[in-house]
Amino acid sequence: MTGDRPPLRAVIADDQALVRTGFTMILAADGIEVVAEAADGAEAVAAVRRTRPDVVLMDIRMPVMDGIEATRRILGGDGPPETRVIILTTYDLDQYVYAALTAGASGFLLKDVSPEHLVAALRLVQSGDALLAPTITRRLIERFARHDEPQTVPPHRDLSDLTPRELEVLRLLATGLSNAELASRLFLSPTTVKSHVGRILSKLDLRDRVQAVVFAYETGLITPGGGA
Numbered sequence: 001m002t003g004d005r006p007p008l009r010a011v012i013a014d015d016q017a018l019v020r021t022g023f024t025m026i027l028a029a030d031g032i033e034v035v036a037e038a039a040d041g042a043e044a045v046a047a048v049r050r051t052r053p054d055v056v057l058m059d060i061r062m063p064v065m066d067g068i069e070a071t072r073r074i075l076g077g078d079g080p081p082e083t084r085v086i087i088l089t090t091y092d093l094d095q096y097v098y099a100a101l102t103a104g105a106s107g108f109l110l111k112d113v114s115p116e117h118l119v120a121a122l123r124l125v126q127s128g129d130a131l132l133a134p135t136i137t138r139r140l141i142e143r144f145a146r147h148d149e150p151q152t153v154p155p156h157r158d159l160s161d162l163t164p165r166e167l168e169v170l171r172l173l174a175t176g177l178s179n180a181e182l183a184s185r186l187f188l189s190p191t192t193v194k195s196h197v198g199r200i201l202s203k204l205d206l207r208d209r210v211q212a213v214v215f216a217y218e219t220g221l222i223t224p225g226g227g228a
Contacts, residue, residue: 041065075104174216
């Protein structure tokens with residue numbers, strides 16, 4: 001804990017008790033408070049309502065309610081607005097991960113993640129950033145996006161709200177460029193790029209850049225296999 005800042009609070013949702021216990025021990029050793037554990041998605045939703053954690057580590061395949069539906073409920077109104085969800089998975093290109101990202105998750109971790117990476121991931125997401133490198137997000141979306149399905153983007157999110165420069169930044173961001181690469185490509189300072197990204201997220205009511213990439217594909221701004 002730094003200064004008077006409260007400790008990071010987490011909920012762990014996984015149907016394997018050994019996984020929950022192992023993650024709890026790792027987080028506790030670094031001063032992260034695990035306020036609840038859940039063995040299925042329904043328990044996870046209830047735990048989040050009760051404890052209002054900063055971050056949820058959410059397994060996908062669980063009984064009663066899977067992690068995708070639990071994520072959708074937590075981030076769609078059943079949980080506190082400040083709570084972030086990190087998906088736990090065995091495969092880095094799992095189609096279920098894509099579904100979870102479209103439901104609002106801030107990224108994913110493989111279950112064999114190192115203790116150091118696990119702790120760093122929770123702190124990164126708590127700070128409001130996205131856990132996933134844009135290039136990995138793009139690979140997931142290009143592999144699993146289905147444009148013959150009904151569009152899932154809420155109607156109030158309108159690309160016309162963006163300025164031409166913000167639209168350009170979003171298009172490049174969705175191709176997998178980092179802020180530093182965006183700054184180089186657009187001949188802007190990193191601070192200016194960060195401000196543009198922040199305004200894009202605010203105008204489109206998106207949690208982080210992961211959702212911005214998903215949004216760019218779902219609106220057709222970028223198409224699978226396409227680029228800037």
